[in-house]
Amino acid sequence: MAPMSLLTYQDVRPWARSIKAKVSSREMPPWFIDKHVGIQKFKNDPSLTDDEIATMVKWVDDGAPQGNLADMPPPRNFSDLDTWHIKPDVVFKTPKPYILKAQGPDEFVDVTIDPGFKEDVYISAVETKPVEAATFKVIHHATTNLIEDDDDPTGLFLNEYAVGKGADVFPPNSGRLIKAGSKINFNLHLHPDGEQTSVQIAIGLKLFPKGDVPKYVAFHSCPN
Ligand code: HEM
Incomplete structure (x- = not known):
């Protein structure tokens, strides 16, 4: 549903500067809890830690390099569209x-x-x-x-x-x-x-x- 895919390095690279802006302002990934007020501990919280944000910002500031391909983790597998996530009776x-x-x-x-x-x-x-x-x-x-x-x-x-x-x-x-x-x-x-x-x-x-x-x-x- 996002305007672009971020699955591969080639997908991500053109968006590096925009990613820095959206991630450091905490607009992305979407998480609508104010980080400065009220309850902060939630199950399944997908928001990034300050350290994770700093890593991404530094990567962009360093020119968004691809890095050593040997260090790249295998791509994530997503379930097929017809997969139920429960076993329905x-x-x-x-x-x-x-x-x-x-x-x-x-x-x-x-x-x-x-x-x-x-x-x-x-x-x-x-x-x-x-x-x-x-x-x-x-x-x-x-x-x-x-x-x-x-x-x-x-x-x-x-x-x-x-x-x-x-x-x-x-x-x-x-x-x-x-x-x-x-x-x-x-x-x-x-x-x-x-x-x-x-x-x-x-x-x-x-x-x-x-x-x-x-x-x-x-x-x-x-x-x-
Ligand atoms: C770390 C993870 C993520 C990064 C780095 C990221 C990055 C971005 C960036 C750079 C844009 C701006 C695109 C533009 O200018 O056209 C964007 C927009 C958007 N993203 Fe993400 N995103 C992330 C996670 C997600 C997730 C998990 C979702 C959905 C559940 C999502 C949904 C969207 C949508 C709907 C927009 C368009 C918003 C609008 O036009 O108002 N993103 N994202």
Whole structure:
């Protein structure tokens, strides 16, 4: 989603001066916690330490050299687009692909499905993601909501897919209740990208064993 790739030296080199500016001002990598006030310790904090920033700034000031190729670590492997980051027990898809036009304004599409839960279930993890690789290019977000009551079509926020998002995994012995009969609404924000694109989204749920009730039940989703 960034304007450029930073995977190789050749990708990075033209951006060196801009990287120095964005990293030393803490605009990049994105992390919206003020470093000078309030709580500073967060799980999964991706922000850079002062030392890391100083290293990058010095590298740019030294002319952004490639260095000794023998010292280069192997490139990082990213998971395939169709990989689930949890092992879902059940997967529900939007029933048929939505065909997004090649051109036009952004579209917001709502699709409600009935997962068919006849009894209350608790989930320990949830992940939402596109089914086909092509969809990733046009999807800004896909949020899912639980509709417990048809008179309240907004429902309760469950989970979201957006660029870079993995799964929400609840801490041990905690989870989320899906009441019997609940429906799942997908809200899709789509951005036409010059090619007609088929859009289909799936939600995967990891379930507590039948009859198990977690000690802590989250009301909204609780990303871990
Ligand atoms: C150390 C890691 C990173 C570095 C060095 C970096 C560097 C940069 C630089 C130099 C720009 C300015 C590009 C321009 O002038 O057009 C930029 C923009 C941007 N980056 Fe990063 N970035 C990092 C991590 C990330 C991550 C993790 C994300 C997404 C999760 C991200 C998303 C973006 C976006 C969306 C923009 C465009 C912002 C805008 O136009 O307002 N970057 N980044």
